[in-house]
Amino acid sequence: MKTRYTYGGDEHIYVEIDDEMSLDAFFIALSLSNMVREANIPGVTEILPANASFEVRFDPDVIAPDSMMEKIKAFEHQAEAQEKRLDTRIIEIPVYYEDPWTHETLMRFRERHQDPTGSDLDYAARINGYETVADFIEAHHSQPWFVSMVGFVSGLPFLYQLVERDKQLEVPKYLRPRTDTPKLTVGYGGCFSCIYSVRGAGGYQMFGITPMPIYDPEQKISYLKDFMVFFKPGDIVKWKPIDRAEYDRITEAVEDGTYTPRIAEVEFDLDAFNDDMTGFNAKLMEALNDA
Template sequence: MSIRFNFGGDEHIFGEVSEDMSLASFFTGLSMTNAVRQAGIKGVTEICPANASFQVRFNPDLIKPQDLLMELQAMEQAAAKSDPVLDTRIIELPVYFQDPWTHETLLRFRERHQDPSSTDLEYSARINGYATVEDFIAAYAGQPWFVSMVGFVSGLPFLYQMVERARQIQAPKYLRPRTDTPKLTVGHGGCFAAIYSVRGAGGYQMYGVTPAPIYDPQRKVRYLTDEMCLFKPGDIVKFKAISRDDYDATLEAIEANTWQPVVRDAKFSLDNFNKDIAGTNAKLMELLK
């Protein structure tokens, strides 16, 4: 399927790879944005990748819209022939599931939920066919996730679980959004996990919190001095379930600025992943040991 291009006002071209999210769609969009960046096209001012789409901003005084469109269409043909292999990173992120802060928050907004009698974890476990919350958490933290985009809120990653489509965890958003969500909440909506980089409104199911800052515009956090956002599209994330004691100890180390997440360089091949999902994931997670 070819990319569907549309003009957005006078300064944008939007490329829709697919209406459905998939790693193949993401890789096509990533290949396109990388190609635009490497080409150094005069007049291109901003490139924004998303889950299964991308947007390019340009200065129409420096390049005609139709000329840029022709450039993008030529890049699409080249991208279709490229081998979908990505030099990336795998990041281990500690998560305190069933924490008291998201629990208190979900109780305050129960009338906005599909099942006011259950917690978000209980509801999500049930609709995904898991016998217990513990089984659900084990599945959630048991396989890696792919960062498909960062945005909507500064530093907020959207993550796509790297399992067979039939096994992907799915959960609807709240019937009506909350006006409050604790900072660093791990939430879920549709097929995407997300980590709330700041406190604010939200509608995703809430499963836990991470003690690790993922966005620091002041760049004071030890591992965010070079980049204010921890995640970037193409990163792979492995959640690590931790206890309250582990959470408190990690938070103490973060406040002392002595802690940093485990990050390893990795190479990801989409073809190899599609041939052997379990084997590919096992090799990725082995890098964290």
Template sequence: MQTRFSFGGDEHIFAEVGEAMSLEAFFKSLFITNAVRDARIKGVTEICPANASYQVKFDPDRIKPDDLLAELKRLDSASEKSEPVIKTRIIEIPVLYNDPWTHETLMRFRERHQNPDGTDLEYAARINGLDSVDAFIKAHSSAPWFVSMVGFVAGLPFLYQMVERKRQLQAPKYLRPRTDTPKLTVGHGGCFSCIYSVRGAGGYQMFGITPMPIYDPNQTISYLRDFMCLFKPGDIVKWKPIDRAAYDAAVADVDAGRFAPVIRDVSFSLTEFNRDIDGYNRKLDGVLHGR
């Protein structure tokens, strides 16, 4: 996997690890950005990992661009020899699929959609060769997802499904973006799922909504007091389908300050995962639920 480097103006180096998203490209990007952070290279002011690339911002008065490029190339070579294992977390995210709020929103914007006579879930099920919305929800929630990057808006995670490429769910974005998306909508565009951390415009298909806040700039929510954004690259997400009663109960718990998300520490090996994907995902599920 050959990384392509380019300068972005006087203060940035952009590295394209792979042209297509893959866990291998993501792991290499994560390894290098973590190494840059740990090395505390003088003059580096910001590190931005992405799905299959990364960008480093630097102060050219403190480090010469060519010197930083040489250091990044050295770390790139070291990544090829490293064991693809990370210490991370697996997080359970409850989802009310086919909820009334995203349904009301998507119906307001049907003229911008590929299938104006159906819902986003119905459309996604059909184009992925599944015979029902329930079958699609099962396919969406049965396997875990990697957080490959956080951004676009504050706290929004991009999630990559941890199954063989031929089984990955795919769905295009709306023909034209919406001007409204409910906060905490679970969306999907291309091969990526996401959670909209705030209300606003968007173009991803809308599948449901979670009662679990993932971004709190005031840091009043118990599990977001240390940092306002829940997710970081390398986190693993497991969706948990819930009904309306469970959703309402979770919202009440959040409001009362007693909601406790299910989060477990885990060591993830890409080599072992690729050896037996379904078996490894069952292992992760066991870690999540204490089995």
């Protein structure tokens, strides 16, 4: 793993821990960005974390770019030695798989897809070696996911599956992006799942939709009154399959202000996870069940 530092014009430095996502790279990036933040370097105006990287924005009238680069590089070896533990939370996110809204949308854009003859789930199941869509859906929701980044679109989480690398689901994006994606679509591109926080263009495969809003700039939703964005990096997600009746019930509860997401406080320990992924995941999900 070799860290790469690059300038972004006169006001940004981009720090890439690895050119592919891994939890090890994520934790080093998290530690390093936290060290930069805690150092209170004069001139730093913003720190933007990503999957296995981060970007620092600074005022070049306060600190020269080469001086900013030197200060960031000085933290690298300390970051690699940091404990890879994180106090976080595991959240149950309801998903209505094979819903009518994403299905209507994906059928409108079949000419932009690798396989125009079926659905996104048909395609994803086949290329990942599953005999049925139901088997693929089970693989998608049966293990927890790690929120490695929030952004690109306001409030949109990127989720990385907490399984062995050779068991991770992988699905390419559409050949050409769609001009429409329903709000709260559960999508998939590469090794990342996501939730589209708003309606708009997109290229990820569409598997279902959640009735649980994750972004509210007006902060009217009961559980988003303190902050308009629900997710933060380090959150853990457990998808929960639901049917249309449950979807409608949750939608109504959100609208009348009575819906509360199911959440449990947990500690994520990367070394313990790597030693026994199955056992560690079971403990995470047990904590959620007890919440």
